[in-house]
Amino acid sequence: MNNTSVMGAAMLMYRRDLLLAVRHWGQVAQPLMFFAMVTTLFPLALGPDLTELRQIAGGILWVAALLASLLGLELLFRADHADGTLEQMLVSGQPLALLALAKGAAHWTVCGLPLVLVSPLVAAGLALPGSAICTLMLSLGLGTGILSALGAIGSALTLGLRRGSLLLSLLVLPLAMPALIFGARAIDMAVHGESARGPLLLLTAMLVLAVTLAPPAVAAALRISAE
Amino acid sequence: MQAFNFSRLSARDIHVWRGDRKVLGGVSVEAAAGDCVHVAGPNGSGKTTLLRVLAGFLPPEQGSVTWEGRPIGADRDAYCASCSYLAHSDGLKPELTARENLAFEVGLRRRLEAAEIEDALSRVGLSASRDQAAAVLSAGQRRRLAMARVMLAAAPLWILDEPFTNLDGTGVTLVTAIITGHLDRGGAAVMAAHQPPSIPNHSPRRVDLAS
Numbered sequence: 556m557n558n559t560s561v562m563g564a565a566m567l568m569y570r571r572d573l574l575l576a577v578r579h580w581g582q583v584a585q586p587l588m589f590f591a592m593v594t595t596l597f598p599l600a601l602g603p604d605l606t607e608l609r610q611i612a613g614g615i616l617w618v619a620a621l622l623a624s625l626l627g628l629e630l631l632f633r634a635d636h637a638d639g640t641l642e643q644m645l646v647s648g649q650p651l652a653l654l655a656l657a658k659g660a661a662h663w664t665v666c667g668l669p670l671v672l673v674s675p676l677v678a679a680g681l682a683l684p685g686s687a688i689c690t691l692m693l694s695l696g697l698g699t700g701i702l703s704a705l706g707a708i709g710s711a712l713t714l715g716l717r718r719g720s721l722l723l724s725l726l727v728l729p730l731a732m733p734a735l736i737f738g739a740r741a742i743d744m745a746v747h748g749e750s751a752r753g754p755l756l757l758l759t760a761m762l763v764l765a766v767t768l769a770p771p772a773v774a775a776a777l778r779i780s781a782e
Numbered sequence: 783m784q785a786f787n788f789s790r791l792s793a794r795d796i797h798v799w800r801g802d803r804k805v806l807g808g809v810s811v812e813a814a815a816g817d818c819v820h821v822a823g824p825n826g827s828g829k830t831t832l833l834r835v836l837a838g839f840l841p842p843e844q845g846s847v848t849w850e851g852r853p854i855g856a857d858r859d860a861y862c863a864s865c866s867y868l869a870h871s872d873g874l875k876p877e878l879t880a881r882e883n884l885a886f887e888v889g890l891r892r893r894l895e896a897a898e899i900e901d902a903l904s905r906v907g908l909s910a911s912r913d914q915a916a917a918v919l920s921a922g923q924r925r926r927l928a929m930a931r932v933m934l935a936a937a938p939l940w941i942l943d944e945p946f947t948n949l950d951g952t953g954v955t956l957v958t959a960i961i962t963g964h965l966d967r968g969g970a971a972v973m974a975a976h977q978p979p980s981i982p983n984h985s986p987r988r989v990d991l992a993s
Contacts, residue, residue, distance in 0.1 A: 558893070571886045575875065638872075638876060640875055640887070642873060646837055648860070648864075649890055781839050782840050
């Protein structure tokens with residue numbers, strides 16, 4: 556018999572999750588809407604002082620992206636857990652860590668990437684100079700990747716709980732603090748015309764670490780929650 | 783389909799506790815090629831728990847489950863690849879159509895031709911609903927679709943948790959025929975059911991669980 560290769564299974568998982576996201580796009584659009592709303596409300600509430608807005612733009616964008624990502628994490632494993640497809644995934648005979656990685660990648664494509672793509676638009680509302688846009692997108696791109704990876708661990712661990720959202724935030728937020736600090740700092744440095752290379756490299760290192768270590772942790776957590 | 787190169791599933795003296803309640807106390811199950819094991823017992827007697835232990839979800843507190851003489855935990859992925867599990871929930875994505883559900887779920891295990899999917903759908907009587915989302919199928923149709931998935935996975939060992947739930951008379955006959963075909967090819971099945979399944983030529987061996 557022709558068994559599916561490991562990569563083939565991971566690709567199939569990725570495609571399935573994208574297709575599911577297309578089928579219920581209303582739910583998927585929620586984090587993006589949240590991100591756009593929060594970042595639009597800040598300039599309205601703070602007043603028209605552009606220099607002041609520019610000073611805090613990096614922080615606002617990052618906090619909004621962090622909270623929007625938390626909102627999207629609910630989608631990652633919960634539906635699969637509820638309809639029993641997660642169990643089928645566990646007994647598919649494919650390495651669970653790789654399937655989890657594929658799911659995480661799909662989640663980032665659906666929840667993280669759109670935030671990165673709309674960030675130049677909302678940055679204009681926060682008076683971010685054009686020269687900082689590139690740094691902004693890089694820092695958010697790396698950052699949402701880190702959040703997807705960390706969030707997947709938290710999401711898998713809280714799967715069995717009926718009201719896991721608060722606990723999920725408590726688990727993920729402390730781990731996300733370094734990314735938040737360096738990510739916002741990168742944007743801040745770019746706004747002031749300095750090179751943001753240092754913090755961006757640190758973010759890249761964190762992303763590599765998170766993407767490498769998260770899949771086995773997620774796989775272990777999923778097995779525990781299936782018991 | 784070719785006959786299976788089958789060896790033995792053997793669970794000895796399984797003990798499982800849930801908190802301070804003993805769910806399984808020293809249950810043993812043996813299944814070799816062509817064997818059908820019928821796990822019987824009243825509600826709450828631990829039928830599902832036993833099947834979950836056999837499928838490798840739940841490590842027993844005491845006792846061992848072996849496949850080809852090796853503990854199933856030793857090479858979990860290889861064991862999972864040779865066993866197909868039908869759970870209480872059908873394990874279908876409500877947003878995906880019947881065909882897509884089979885293509886994704888079975889596709890994780892093996893390469894699959896479109897014709898095989900059509901074939902399996904007509905076998906369980908779902909040809910007309912192949913492009914309907916699983917969400918709009920009736921409970922019985924979903925059960926049939928889940929059974930089609932088990933069949934397509936082409937694994938030698940089937941672990942079936944109440945395969946006849948929600949099925950009408952024709953559905954029961956269909957599923958019985960599918961299970962019989964599997965046993966005839968040298969497969970094995972362990973199933974929990976309230977009614978003893980009537981399978982010609984393979985009289986099911988009964989494992990009784992007391993409440």
